[in-house]
Amino acid sequence: MELILAIGIGVLTASGVWLILRPRTFQVIIGLSLLSYAVNLFIFAMGRLRSNAAPILDSAVEGADYADPVPQALVLTAIVISFAMTALFLVVLLAARGATGTDHVDGREG
Amino acid sequence: MTLADHLAVLPILLPLAVAALTLLLDERRRRLKLALSIGTSVVLIAVAATLLVKAGASGAVAATYPLGNWPIPFGIVLVADRLSAIMVLVTAILTLFALIFASARWARAGVSFHTLVLVLLTGLNGAFLTGDLFNLFVFFEVLLAASYGLVLHGSGATRIRAGLHYVAINLAASSLFLIGVALIYGVTGTLSMADLAARIPAVAAEDRGLLNAGIAILGVAFLVKAGMWPLNLWIPGTYSAASAPVAAMFAIMTKVGIYAVYRLSLLALGPDGGASAGFGQTFLLVGGMLTIVFGSVGVLASHATPRLAGFAVTVSSGTLLAAAGVGTPAVTAGALFYLVVSTLTIGAFFLLAELVERARGGEEDVLAATAEPFDEDDEDGGPDSSAEGGLVIPATTAILGSAFAICAMLFAGLPPLSGFLAKFSMLSAMIGTEAPSVITAPTWTLVGILVVSSFAVLIAMVRTGISIFWVTMKDVQLKVRLVEIAPVTALLAIGVGLSVFGGEVQAYMEDTAAALHAPWGMIDAVLGAPVVGGGSVSP
Numbered sequence: 001m002e003l004i005l006a007i008g009i010g011v012l013t014a015s016g017v018w019l020i021l022r023p024r025t026f027q028v029i030i031g032l033s034l035l036s037y038a039v040n041l042f043i044f045a046m047g048r049l050r051s052n053a054a055p056i057l058d059s060a061v062e063g064a065d066y067a068d069p070v071p072q073a074l075v076l077t078a079i080v081i082s083f084a085m086t087a088l089f090l091v092v093l094l095a096a097r098g099a100t101g102t103d104h105v106d107g108r109e110g
Numbered sequence: 111m112t113l114a115d116h117l118a119v120l121p122i123l124l125p126l127a128v129a130a131l132t133l134l135l136d137e138r139r140r141r142l143k144l145a146l147s148i149g150t151s152v153v154l155i156a157v158a159a160t161l162l163v164k165a166g167a168s169g170a171v172a173a174t175y176p177l178g179n180w181p182i183p184f185g186i187v188l189v190a191d192r193l194s195a196i197m198v199l200v201t202a203i204l205t206l207f208a209l210i211f212a213s214a215r216w217a218r219a220g221v222s223f224h225t226l227v228l229v230l231l232t233g234l235n236g237a238f239l240t241g242d243l244f245n246l247f248v249f250f251e252v253l254l255a256a257s258y259g260l261v262l263h264g265s266g267a268t269r270i271r272a273g274l275h276y277v278a279i280n281l282a283a284s285s286l287f288l289i290g291v292a293l294i295y296g297v298t299g300t301l302s303m304a305d306l307a308a309r310i311p312a313v314a315a316e317d318r319g320l321l322n323a324g325i326a327i328l329g330v331a332f333l334v335k336a337g338m339w340p341l342n343l344w345i346p347g348t349y350s351a352a353s354a355p356v357a358a359m360f361a362i363m364t365k366v367g368i369y370a371v372y373r374l375s376l377l378a379l380g381p382d383g384g385a386s387a388g389f390g391q392t393f394l395l396v397g398g399m400l401t402i403v404f405g406s407v408g409v410l411a412s413h414a415t416p417r418l419a420g421f422a423v424t425v426s427s428g429t430l431l432a433a434a435g436v437g438t439p440a441v442t443a444g445a446l447f448y449l450v451v452s453t454l455t456i457g458a459f460f461l462l463a464e465l466v467e468r469a470r471g472g473e474e475d476v477l478a479a480t481a482e483p484f485d486e487d488d489e490d491g492g493p494d495s496s497a498e499g500g501l502v503i504p505a506t507t508a509i510l511g512s513a514f515a516i517c518a519m520l521f522a523g524l525p526p527l528s529g530f531l532a533k534f535s536m537l538s539a540m541i542g543t544e545a546p547s548v549i550t551a552p553t554w555t556l557v558g559i560l561v562v563s564s565f566a567v568l569i570a571m572v573r574t575g576i577s578i579f580w581v582t583m584k585d586v587q588l589k590v591r592l593v594e595i596a597p598v599t600a601l602l603a604i605g606v607g608l609s610v611f612g613g614e615v616q617a618y619m620e621d622t623a624a625a626l627h628a629p630w631g632m633i634d635a636v637l638g639a640p641v642v643g644g645g646s647v648s649p
Contacts (some may be wrong), residue, residue: 015273020282025274039288046296061498071295074244079289081251085284089277095276099267105278107271 001049005041012038025093030085037052040075047071082083117164117394118175118190120157121198121235125150127227143224143511144213150228151206154235158199165192166618171632173640174241183305189241189636190433192622193446194623197238197369200230201362202451203604204457205231207597211461214594219264219353226263230256230359237366241636243301243328246370249334250287254280257363260356261348279344283334283392285339290328297321304636307377307629311384318385319599325379329371329390336367337427339401346408346420354464358457364423366451368430372442375434376626388437393503395435402559406566415463415574418455422521425563426452432556433536441621444536446618449603456521458601462513465590465598466578512577512596517572520605523564525601528608528615533564535616 012034047068049068054066093103100107128150132143165172172195175188184647189452190198209217209227217223233253240246258280261273295301297317298309313321345364349357371394379389405428408421429452433445516527522531540553608615625631 013180020278028278031370032278032285035282035285039285039292042289043292045290051315071292072302074288074292074295077244077248081248082281082284085251085255085277085281088255089281092258092262092270092274092277095262096270099270107267107274 001051005045005094006048009038009041009045012041022103023106025096025105028105029089029093032089033082033086036086040078040082043071043075043078045071111335114402115173116175117161118173118188118239120433121154121202122188122232123259124153124157125228125231125235126276129225129232131220132225132228135449137221140217144209147224147228148206148209151202151209151231152204154231155199155206158195158202160188161195162192162199165190165195166621171635174636176641179641181641182637183300183302186240186242186245186637187302187304187615187639188239189304189632190239191632192618192625193369193373194238194296196234196374196446196450196622197362197365200365200453201231201238204359204362204454204601207601208355208358208457208461209595211358211594212353214356214591216264216353220262222259223263226259227359229253230260232256234362234366238369241303241637243294243303244528245301247284247287247291250285250366253363253366254284257360260359261352263356264353268351269353272348275344276348283331286327286334287331290324290326292330293320293324293327297324298370300334302636303374303377307380307382307633308376308637310386311382313384313386315385322386322389325374325386328374332367332370332374333397333431334367335364336371336431337364337401337424338397338431339404339424339428342404342424342427342562343402344425346412346417349460350414350416354416354461357419357460361423361453361456361460364427365430365449368427368434368449371414371431371434372626375437378441379628380627380629382630383455391437392552393435394431397554398417398428398430398432398435398551399556401425401431402563404428406563409570410566412570413574415467415578416460416575417464418570419459422567425567426456427558429536429563429639432559436540436553436556438539438541438618439623439627440539442626443616443620444532444534444539446619446622447528447535447608448532450615451520451532451608454601454604455529456516457511458598458605459521460531461594461598461601462517465510466514506595507579509595509599510590511575513595513602514571514575514579516602516606518568520574520602522568522571524568526609528605528612531609531612532614533560535619536560548630575632 013062016031016033016035016038019027019034022028022031047070050067096107097103102109128146132146135143136569161172171189171191173190175190176182177186177188180186205227209224212223231251233249233251233256236249237246237253240249258273258277261276262269291301294306297313297320298306300309310321330341337345345403349360352360375390375394379386381387405421405423405425409418409425412418412421426448430445430449433441433448518524519527520529523529537557540557
């Protein structure tokens with residue numbers, strides 16, 4: 001499970017970084033989205049990977065046999081924020097396309 | 111619970127509530143919105159001043175405020191100490207004058223200006239007051255979201271292009287922030303800054319590399335905001351493209367990154383930080399010096415005044431980062447003094463830059479094109495909307511010229527003004543008149559770079575001043591409104607006032623630096639802080 005998750009995060013990050021460095025605004029926004037997926041998975045993994053662990057700590061749960069809720073709360077916040085920011089970036093992207101007439105990140109070709 | 115108990119949360123809640131209120135008001139009721147937002151910043155100045163006095167009187171921490179009344183290491187806590195109080199006060203002052211300046215024309219150049227400024231204020235105050243790493247991220251996002259809107263305020267192709275770069279860079283930096291926070295949480299199991307500082311010395315040796323990697327990645331996210339070379343190539347373009355009051359507000363934005371670097375490096379990586387003590391200090395020192403060099407070269411190469419101001423921001427950031435790299439309490443004290451002076455001066459300089467650029471005939475048509483559609487159904491009417499040029503104040507050139515000269519003196523650090531006092535305080539602490547320690551080669555280099563960079567700033571400012579006030583002014587009738595020149599004068603007057611009360615300010619900064627360099631007082635105060643109702647949960 002760890003290996004699959006690690007490879008997944010790695011592939012997402014690598015694709016994201018490569019796309020951010022591309023000259024078209026659409027590629028940049030997809031790159032940022034992929035990067036934020038990778039980050040979200042990474043935060044989740046920081047709570048340690050485990051199956052069938054209790055989500056909420058109460059007296060019936062033995063010792064440390066529960067899933068860490070903090071990273072899950074963090075991921076939830078991070079997802080909402082990155083979603084909102086992507087939407088905002090999309091608006092700026094469209095405004096830039098309208099104002100400069102090109103989808104190059106520098107506002108001019110070449 | 112009295113109002114005094116809620117003092118620490120007021121700087122966050124008040125602007126947020128007023129921002130929500132202004133959103134409900136019709137876009138045309140600008141006078142009311144202006145009055146609300148100016149009232150908010152005046153109240154915040156009072157709150158911050160109270161916190162400042164309380165923090166000065168009570169030692170380490172003025173107030174802790176457990177949000178939601180959760181027991182301390184588990185819940186989010188707001189911590190108002192001397193450094194937070196200083197930053198909140200500077201933010202409120204800068205906002206007040208930027209708002210007054212914007213009321214002349216910029217507030218009309220687009221929608222929701224006051225709402226965005228208030229949300230920015232919420233984010234800034236939250237970032238300065240929070241004692242929790244993830245909460246810091248949330249407030250960073252709040253202030254960034256507002257700043258994205260503000261960068262684009264006034265529209266136009268240049269702003270959109272600069273805004274696009276700004277948003278992309280900050281989104282990438284936010285990802286780094288999250289990776290850093292997640293790594294730190296994964297290793298230490300806590301997000302509370304005070305708890306983190308207490309746990310870092312005990313981190314197992316095999317996890318130390320992972321922890322340091324997390325801190326380094328988090329640091330890179332802060333340094334993008336703070337503007338360390340080579341992560342600062344976006345700063346001059348974005349800052350010079352933004353409208354003047356927004357750029358003045360952004361003078362504090364780079365300082366958020368600086369604040370985070372000072373706060374976390376001194377709290378978690380201080381002498382008590384175990385094997386992580388002093389981690390990244392050399393990097394900050396070298397990076398800071400390179401940033402000063404980059405900024406100085408940029409200042410010398412700039413012709414447009416806003417661009418000059420944009421590079422001045424990087425010089426200021428570089429100086430503060432390098433001072434963090436030296437990392438002795440005396441240098442930190444000088445650096446904090448310099449932080450306050452340079453932030454207010456750069457804020458004033460951005461406002462002034464717009465006034466002189468307008469006289470030179472830049473900017474004007476860009477604004478005229480964007481302000482037009484919003485002027486049509488202005489129910490306020492009155493002289494504001496008709497008098498495009500404004501009153502001709504007698505001796506405008508003289509007032510602008512002296513403001514420019516004072517700006518140059520404050521920023522370059524010429525005696526007798528506070529810019530000199532701050533720089534002198536830093537330099538004398540580095541050379542160490544009383545300390546017997548050997549001055550290292552990097553410190554000598556930094557001293558040299560600081561002196562040369564001040565000289566470079568002076569040359570650039572004098573050259574620009576000559577080309578504006580002695581050459582082009584001969585046949586140009588300068589028109590400036592009172593509400594535009596008054597904020598500049600007031601900000602510079604604060605800079606001059608800081609030199610008059612230099613002794614008191616310096617003493618306060620020394621106390622602040624001492625408390626920052628001995629964080630155990632603060633850590634104990636935060637971890638031992640009571641929750642309301644006296645209930646406590648043993649971990």
